[in-house]
Amino acid sequence: MTKLETKWYAEWFNTKYYHILYKDRDYKEAQFFMKNLVKYLQLAPKSKILDLACGRGRHSIYLHKMGFEVIGTDLSKNSIDLAKKHEQPGLSFKVQDMSKALGLEFDAVFNLFTSFGYFEKEENNLNTIKAIKAELKSDGFGVIDFMNTKKVINNLVSRDAKTVEGIEFHQERWVENNFIFKQIDFEDHSVEYSFTERVNALTLKDFQNYFDQAGIQLLSVFGDYHLHEFDEEKSDRLILIFQ
Structure with a gap:
């Protein structure tokens, strides 16, 4: 992974x-x-x-x-x-x-x-x-x-999934230490991937x-x-x- x-x-x-x-x-x-x-x-x-x-x-x-x-x-x-x-x-x-x-x-x-x-x-x-x-x-x-950080946090969707080009991306979002995180998990050609985006909640x-x-x-x-x-x-x- x-x-x-x-x-x-x-x-x-x-x-x-x-x-x-x-x-x-x-x-x-x-x-x-x-x-x-x-x-x-x-x-x-x-x-x-x-x-x-x-x-x-x-x-x-x-x-x-x-x-x-x-x-x-x-x-x-x-x-x-x-x-x-x-x-x-x-x-x-x-x-x-x-x-x-x-x-x-x-x-x-x-x-x-x-x-x-x-x-x-x-x-x-x-x-x-x-x-x-x-x-x-x-x-x-x-x-x-x-x-607009305040609106993003107030409307944050904790979990969802999105399929693009046959790949199902599972997304999880949360706020921690003044950062907005999004973890993205998916599988492509039998290989599992996990990436985590992190943006300062400025x-x-x-x-x-x-x-x-x-x-x-x-x-x-x-x-x-x-x-x-x-x-x-x-x-x-x-x-x-x-x-």
Whole structure:
């Protein structure tokens, strides 16, 4: 049996099963969010955008089609290898730890779809914020699209099962030590697998604390991809825009 104990995100995201389980993610919703976001930020054509923790690059690819120069980075080599198939002038991908600055400056840095709070050490959350700051031009915008932790916890489904491509994924969820856990067990070709996702249950207050320590100004807080006002009880997302 395969079991992840440390750096689960590095290994789980690198498997084909991660992409099978989450293959039904809404691409139209993602594109809708990108349109609203770049309009709100008033990004000029050819602006340089860093898509931080880009996965296979779905946001990066769409942003490039919108006319921006995009670099997508992710810790998963397999994901970046797949994303690289879409590379062309103005669109590139690189394996990179997001808690370490890339050494380039951008008009905007996007961290999307709850791609934050995975680290074993909380200090790396702050290091990631500091890295984003270092990657922004003086007038650039940082964006973190995170889950609304309070609503997620209040509506947590403790157990369920989901069959995708003939694989039955059994999922168990719980909260422990300020982390939201999801254990995923399944069998494929007579081999049993077990992976455990873990995301820090960060709130708006936690992010404000990181921003204060990093010397970052929080500009706007939204609660969904329509960019409606954030409501801790009702909003689906916690979308932070900062400089």
